Amino acid sequence: MKTIQYYFSPKSPWTYLGHERLIGLARQHGALIEPKPADLARIFPLSGGLPLNKRPPQRQAYRLTELxxxxxxxxxxxxxxxxxxxxxxTDAAKMIASVIKAGDSDGALKLSGAVLRAVWAEERDIADTATLIQIANDCGLDGAALHAGREAGAGLYEQYTNEAIELQVFGAPWYVYRGESFWGQDRLEFLERALAAD
Incomplete structure (x- = not known):
């Protein structure tokens, strides 16, 4: 089975821009996606990356242009x-990881997409408990139970972050297919070529 490891941040605009396209590519090529939310706050310092507010003004300005x-x-x-x-x-990522832990990767991808849209298209606060519960409910999940039990996903969230560090991931989204890494939603075309070649 073709399998794509998908390391991402549920608040990344670049992850948002590529999320549905990745799902479409996987479906088209009969591939399985393994969603792996990871903590970029831990990853950035190890790779020389800077949080957005610490980047030089010209980089911040160009980011807006590209978005x-x-x-x-x-x-x-x-x-x-x-x-x-x-x-x-953090809570959103743990909830997503909890859904993965329960064996529902499709549900986790659906929830991830909804969380990303909430930030970048719907002006919603994904750090707010009621908002997260509603987002999960809208995905057909039990939002209250998922939020209450989110610590069940904490170990997996840490595991994925450690995996990402081991793989030398330095940004999101990050796709791995057959051991080859693809950084950024603008590399989905190359991922598609790799999938098509198989």
């Missing part, structure tokens, strides 16, 4: 400066 460009190109709604960003993604 607008990609949003327009993909015809995906995206507020480049959302009301609730930066935001603590």
């Amino acid at each position: 607008k460009r990609w949003s327009h190109y993909l015809d995906l709604p995206l507020n480049v400066q959302p009301r609730f960003f930066p935001v603590d993604e």
Whole structure:
């Protein structure tokens, strides 16, 4: 079975821009996606990366330009400066990991997409308990139970973060197929070529 390991941050705009396209690619090529939410706050310092607010002004400005460009190109709604960003993604990531732990990768991908849309298209606060519960409910999950039991996913979230560090991941989204890494939603075309070659 073709398997794509998918390391991501549930608050990353680049992950948002690539999420549904990745799912479509996997479906088209009969591939399985293994979603792996990872903590970029731990990963960035190890790779020389900087949090957004510590990057030089010219880099911050160009990031906004690129986000607008990609949003327009993909015809995906995206507020480049959302009301609730930066935001603590920890609870959202643990909830996603809990769904994965329960054996529901499709549910985890659906929840991940909904969380990403909440930040970048819907002006919702994914650090807010009621918001997270509602998002999960809308995905057909038991939001209250999932939020209450989110620590069940904490170990997996840490495991995925450690895996990412071991793989020398330094950004999100990050796709791994047959041991080859692809960084960024703008590398999905190369991932597709690799899938097609098989």
